[in-house]
Amino acid sequence: MTNPAEILNLPKPAWAADEVGMLYDMAHRFMSEEIAPRYDEFEKNEMVDRESWLKAGSAGLLCASMPEEYGGSGGTFAHESAIIEAIGHVGVDGFGIGLHNSIVAPYILHYGSEEQKKKWLPKLATGELIGAIAMTEPGAGSDLQGVKTRAEKDGNQYKINGSKTFITNGQLANFIIIVTKTDPEKGAKGTSLIVVETDEVE
Structure with a gap:
């Protein structure tokens, strides 16, 4: 059985040399510096506070795969996967960015009206709206x-x-x-x- 500590030393996948890899590094740094030091507090309160969501939005970690015209970063699911991977590697998996980015926002993108997309997606991208x-x-x-x-x-x-x-x-x-x-x-x-x-x- 693989020791969890050894996982971080595995070779990086091929995409790690491009912008997806850069996003992973940025997300890893954000989670390590902004979330991990307070994670025990967040676990006790059973939620990551609103300020941290807003910081994640400012850092470009919310709605990475949403089109730029709706406030997103214009990426793909590969970008979302990089963020999810960083969350897992840092060990702050209670931060529900994955559901917010990869399930809630796509529902609006694919099934919402144009008015709804323009109203909700930019706020989901900034963290002003937190999805569930x-x-x-x-x-x-x-x-x-x-x-x-x-x-x-x-x-x-x-x-x-x-x-x-x-x-x-x-x-x-x-x-x-x-x-x-x-x-x-x-x-x-x-x-x-x-x-x-x-x-x-x-």
Whole structure:
């Protein structure tokens, strides 16, 4: 079995000589200097504080694969992978950048309207918005067919009722994608993703 300490001494992959490798080095340095010294505190509080998210945004570590026109860095998933690898190597894997960058933001890019992309993606890139996905439920796990959360139309809004658990970034997130049933009779086709900006909830 490989000693974890030896992993850091493995030869770097071929891409490490290009801009992806440079991003890895930058992310590794950021995590080592900004997150690791306070990681015990973050673990105790069960969240990385908002200031650190804003610093990560300023350092270009949020939404690296999002188009520049929406505030991202215009990279690819290789860039996101470099950031995730740096987080793992430094040992600060409780910092939920991976979900924020590689799941939440792409949902908006691929399924959001142009208005939504322009409104949300730049704020996700700066850390002003912190993303989370409320999917897992106490009785259903991550089985989307078993989701019991319901969203019912109320005028031009929805009322959502249900319970979720194990929400990465959930303690601090102010931009949450909720998996809910809007039409239980249609099975998978009646399952929807509804965005909630908690700062705007009355």
